[in-house]
Amino acid sequence: MVEQLNEGERAAALDRLGEWDYDEARDALTRSFLFADFPEAFAFMTRVALLAEKADHHPEWSNVWNRVDILLTTHDAGGLSARDVRMAEAIDRVAAS
Numbered sequence: 160m161v162e163q164l165n166e167g168e169r170a171a172a173l174d175r176l177g178e179w180d181y182d183e184a185r186d187a188l189t190r191s192f193l194f195a196d197f198p199e200a201f202a203f204m205t206r207v208a209l210l211a212e213k214a215d216h217h218p219e220w221s222n223v224w225n226r227v228d229i230l231l232t233t234h235d236a237g238g239l240s241a242r243d244v245r246m247a248e249a250i251d252r253v254a255a256s
């Protein structure tokens with residue numbers, strides 16, 4: 160059973176994940192990524208999809224041409240969990256590589 164982060168854990172995570180915003184209504188992390196074009200955006204999504212499947216932890220996301228909007232929350236926990244934090248860090252590594 161994966162546990163929802165408490166307030167302190169959430170604040171610490173948000174400090175570390177400087178580029179991510181917090182969606183209070185969903186108790187979720189959100190971030191938008193812009194790429195040069197659609198192929199770049201979709202290549203990013205493909206890499207993240209493989210990570211998500213390997214981690215068995217999947218983003219809620221949308222893509223419009225060169226933009227990818229990602230929301231991370233843990234359905235099984237009813238909100239933000241350590242899995243979301245780990246996935247956000249992994250996604251940032253993909254975006255930076």
Ligand SMILES: C[C@H](O)[C@H](O)[C@H]1CNC2=NC(N)=NC(=O)C2=N1
Pocket residue numbers: 215216217218231232233234235236
């Ligand atoms: C059965 C499967 O392991 C679960 O449904 C996994 C799949 N991916 C998931 N992704 C997310 N974001 N939250 C979950 O609770 C979750 N649960």
